[in-house]
Amino acid sequence: MTENKIYIKKILNNTMNETEKEKLHSGKLFSKVLEKQWEDAHDAAAKDKTDVNRIWAKIQKELWENKQVKTYEYYKIYSIAASVLLLIGIGCFAWILSRNQSSNTMFVATSGIQNMQSILLPDGSQVQLGPGSKLIYPSEFDGKTREVKLEGQAFFDVAKDKSKPFVVKTKDMDVTALGTAFEVFSYEMENSIETVLLNGKVKVDLLHGNHKREVILNPNDKLTLSRSDARISIEKVNATKYSDWRNMGILSFENEKLSMIIPRLEKWYGQKIFCQKDLANTYRFTFKVRNESLDRILYMLNNSSPIKYRKAGDNYELYLIN
Template sequence: MSNHFKILFQKYIDQTINEEELVMFYSYLERSETDPALKAQLSEFWQYQELMGKGKAADKSKQRSLFKQDRWLEILMKDNQHHSKQVSALIKNATIDDLRKDRKEDKKRFWWGWFKKFFVMALVIVAAGAWYYVSKQEDTTAAEMAYVEKTSAYGQKSTIPLPDGSVVKLNSGSKLIFPKLFEGDTREVTLEGEAFFEVARNENKPFVVRSGELVTTVLGTSFNVKAYPEDQAIQVAVATGKVKVESEDGKSDAQFLTPNMVASYNHTVRKINISSYNNISNLLAWREGVLRFDEVPFTEVARTLEKWYGVKVTFENEDVGQCLIYGEFKNQSLDKVMQALKHAIDIEYKLTTDGLTVTGKGCPT
């Protein structure tokens, strides 16, 4: 029996004692008044506690705090010598319901403490989740707003893959701007200069090219857009598929192009003209490193040479600029191109680090 008392007392200290064991524990305390052996064990226990508590006020205080919710042990801790009579009097005036009520209050305080801890943890988790969601939304928004700018300097060309799988061949002296991610209902890019587009088909998300005052819309096709700021017109040439072109301000009716058709938008009259081209490959030859001129004024040829080779072309006689040029040059140096033109239209030229100077009397009759 004495061992059982020790076990119950240890459970009480550890706060692991249940309601039934608590009632039995209190009954042992009451019996200690008449049971010399039990009384001796209880005294031994208190002497042990006193011995362990010497020089360890903090531990003793902590130990007392374990029992401060219980009025029975509080009496014992205050007065070791007269514990039996006091405990006996308390038990006689108490009922089992009182004991259970006290224990329920302890449980309430215990669970309320855990509830508060859980509530705080839940708030932290919710706050962290909200922060993560907002940060991801901000990251996504930032990604949607982020744009990439690609340029091809004079004398250079580049191939640019787009986020949707489309591929753009960018000509010399050109610039392409596009988002890192194509969000929304369309795939929009902005072009300044010349580029050939091979668009990945997506019927649910049209591909839109904004070039100056002209807007080109496709679902999936290949086409060329030439829109240098210094040119008088913007040109769209279709290689495959179907393309819609319209003015940005909506003042020109939308026009639809099919292969071998070319749209030209004049900045001055703000009108779209459509024509068929017998050999569309002439307009797309630049992709293969081919310069091809078919009855083109020398002034226009000069602008192409400036972009192609990265030089400045100057005419000493403006009449030479009106000469019409025919010819094809594949991966030729500027010097070889000018040698061919020299014999074709009777001109002279001078190529230096400052640029290309063209001289001559005029066009041959």
């Protein structure tokens, strides 16, 4: 091993004595030799891997010794914070898990175009869901009331339980019953909302806008709420025939106004039917809808009345010829 290489190793290992340091500093040609040694460092490292490892170990030791205290403090702080967050996370997870285990599963029942669904609720109540409708109900009625949410049309035959009222919640009204049979017609896009009572007694809480009102219905009462002007009307109908669709699985109308017929045809066929309000409130019809097309139904209305119809894009329009 040359003398120059020995000097380089002593510099890196910090083992030079004062005499050697003086000799190094006074040497004019040593810097050139040192430069050459560094240029040839790759070859030297290949021949002396042990020394290279020792050099790197010393450099790393010096660096870590200078930062050891600060690093340890940071790690300590981070460790404490992480432990606290972990405990909070475990607590939150346990709380959420306990809530999920104690809460009811919610079911969503839907019906499509020209389709009706029969549903048996957890309390034994039976529901016949009309076309294009949705009912949300729990796996168990474990509260003080038996609440379900409806969007669309449904007939309810409620199991009796005086200690736990049965409540049908819609966007603009709640219908409460203890044990009775009734129909609710409440599609979000329709102006009119209806409740028809077959038997028993129900309380209707009207929630439309700022107009809040409570109404009690008796058998064969039909309540209609107009969303546009919040007007309420109650009339006597034959509730059995009015809700006959639930038994026959078809639409059935007996001497009904077009204003009542049109929304049900729209939901059954999934198509819009435009008709002026005064026209819809003037003419009445009696017919049943089985598997006929909407075009066929409107054609029959056209042949039995002055009302005409025409296509309006994918929808239909009813009108009178002056």
